[in-house]
Amino acid sequence: MTQAVKRPPQPLAIRASQAVSHGRAHPVCLTGLRHGSRAHEERPVIVERRDQEFVEGLLEDLADTGRHAAVLAMSPARSDGALRVFPPLQRVFNLLVLECFCDQPGQPRVAPDKIDSSGFVLRRVDGARRLAWLKAGNKVFGWEPVDEDLDPAHDRRGRAVLLGHPLLDALAPSQQRVRTAGSARLAASAVSVSEDVQPLFVAAPDVCAGAGKTLLFGTLKVVSGELTEATASAPAFGTDADERSALRADMVSYLLPGGARAFPVPAVRTIGTDDARRAAQTPLAASQPAFTRAEHDALYRTLGLLLLQLNNQYDAFGEGSGARALQAALQTLQVETDVPASGAQPARIDRRSAWQFVLDAKAVLFDAQPGATVSIPDRWGAVSPATGDAIFEASLVCMQQQFARLLPAGGRFDKGRNGAEPRFVVRAFVRLKPEHDGCPVRLVWSGYSEEFTIAPWFESSGAAVPVIPMPDLLDRNQLAKVKPSVAFALPPRLAQLLRGDPKDLMDGKGSGAPAIGLGWICSFSLPIITLCAFIVLNIFLSLFNLIFQWMAFLKICLPIPKAKE
Structure with missing residues (x-):
């Protein structure tokens, strides 16, 4: 009698119950509206409408097959090799038109009641990649490269594996990829992300019957106030020689290497906050105070520009690493005041910290602190080449950090860092109901539309403009x-x-x-x-x-x- 061979226990994934196979489902195609063609690869059609009742107008045209050629001709105009789409502010409305049919002899249309749900996604073109706008609950991750064939909604994606327990399923690396839509940057994220989906509607039965097709349409949203939750990556300033040269030329002369530079010293060398306010409010033609309006304006054209650049452009009085480096460089500089001979004392030059002088001047001229005073020196001391380089390098870091503070997040339709207009495409999908009990919902994608750009709000579309009547001022x-x-x-x-x-x-x-x-x-x-x-x-x-x-x-x-x- 031969002893039975014991096999090792099978993994839970293999022992998991499997659905009974009913054979291969018949193929379904989702394409743009076709007219006189039976092609399977027609791109989603973007239709530009300028009528006020644009949805009703589109459906009326779709119900009549004789008007389909005119509908296809309503494509947005081209600019630089791409479609140019205008926002609704310009009284222009953009719609997507598709048809769904079975890839069988005669290409019969898919029955509308077989469609479980539908929609389309807008993706940003980034070279060979197409980025998706990802969200999780009320958190926005922004544009991310994803697995473009996964269901855009996280709760409609099937499990990657079945290991016999939900906790084990969640820990599987393949399941993590499904949860984050295949985003490499979010690979370690614990939340499930979804792509922003715009709704796609099945046309009314009389429209589909008139066209002899199962037609779907949706309004293309090309404006949004959404911002990414993550801080925008600030550009690296001074990465090439031309940019460094331009940024150096933009610096106030007191920060550049060179010899001592003079200040326009007022007759009253020490001025306070009240003196500065009084001089600023005194007309040039009026009787002048001790610190005159002309002296005030001369200081603002020199010292004022230095303070403006340090405070606004560099945030040099802040706490960032760039600000601290800039402060350290400025603390090595001095300002000089000529002291004439007096009594038995010979003429001399008094030197003090340029950084402390800048702080005193800011308190008087910018912050208007009550009781603050500043003594104006004769000269800003010499700046050595090494110190000048340290100031410049610190200013680059300051501007990068200031940029990140002023632009904390990227907008959905913002231009790229180089100012180039982004390009977009749309792709539609339908979810088909199961053909047999126990089968999953089937996801069918269309191809991508033509690339398009979005015109800014101020660019005129040529649409009719509203007229605002004005009252007669002389009546x-x-x-x-x-x-x-x-x-x-x-x-x-x-x-x-x-x-x-x-x-x-x-x-x-x-x-x-x-x-x-x-x-x-x-x-x-x-x-x-x-x-x-x-x-x-x-x-x-x-x-x-x-x-x-x-x-x-x-x-x-x-x-x-x-x-x-």
Whole structure:
């Protein structure tokens, strides 16, 4: 009697129950609207509509096969080899049109009741990759390379493996890839991410019947206020010689290597916060205080530019690593003050820390700290080549960190770092109901659409513009009918400032002194406010036209013809 051979226990994945096979499901195709063609590879069709009832207009055209050629001709115009899509602000609406059919003889259309759900995704073109906009709950990860054939919704993806227990399934590396949609950057993420999906609708039965096709359509969303949760990667400043040269040329001269540079020293060398405020509010033609308006303006054109660059562009007074490196370099510099001979003492040059001088000047000229003073030296001391290089290298780090603070996240449709317009494609899908009990929902993808760019909000589409009628400013009877329609509540100090002499405001004499505790409510007519803004706009357009020569593009005025009986 032969002894039975004992086999090792089979893994749970192999012992897991398997669905009964019903054979291969018949193939289904999802393509763009076809007219006079039976091709399987037609791209999703982007249709540009400019009618106000754009959905109703599209469906009416789709219901009539004789209009399908006209629908296909409604493609957005091309620019630089790609379609140019306008946002709805320009009164242009973009829709996606597809058809779903079985890849069998005669290509019969898929019955609408066989479609479980449908949608489409918008992906950003990045060389050979197409990036998906990924989310998890209320967290936005942004554009990521993914497995483009996975279901975009995490809760509709099948399990990669079945190991007999949900905890084991979740720990499997292949399941982790499914959870994160194949994103390499999110490979260690514990959350399941989904791609942003725009809805795709099956056309009404009468439309499908009239077209003899199962048609699907959706509105293409090309504007979004979404930002990525992660901090935007700041560009590395000064990565090539030309950029370094341009950034050096942009630096205030006091920060560049070279000999000592003079300051415009006022007659009263030590000035305080009140002196600076008084000089700034004194007209040049008026009687001047001890620290004059001309001296104040001269300091702002020199010392003021230095403070502006250090504070705003470099954030040199902050706590970042770049700011600390810049502070360390500036602390090695000195400012010089000439002291004439007096009594038995010979003439000499007093030197003190340039960094402390900068802090004192900022307290007076920028921060307006009460009681602060600064003594203006005769010169900013010499900057050695080594110190100049240290200042420059620190400024590059400062700008990179300042950039990250000012732009904390990337927008969904932002331009690239090089200013190039991003390109996008769309891809649609349908989920087909199971043909047999126990079978999973089947996901069918279309191909990608043509690449397209998105026009910025200010670019005109050529669509009809709304006309806003304005009241006749010179018709007092008409003006009497234009009653105030909006009110502003003013706090006491602002009310006192605005109730003062307008000429004082123009001369910079506005007072921020405390006022009595009475606020004011001022009512205005919105049409009159609009009219005032329109008049001011025309004045400035004319002035700036001397520089930009833009009037031929920005303003078109036509007479309104008198209606004929």
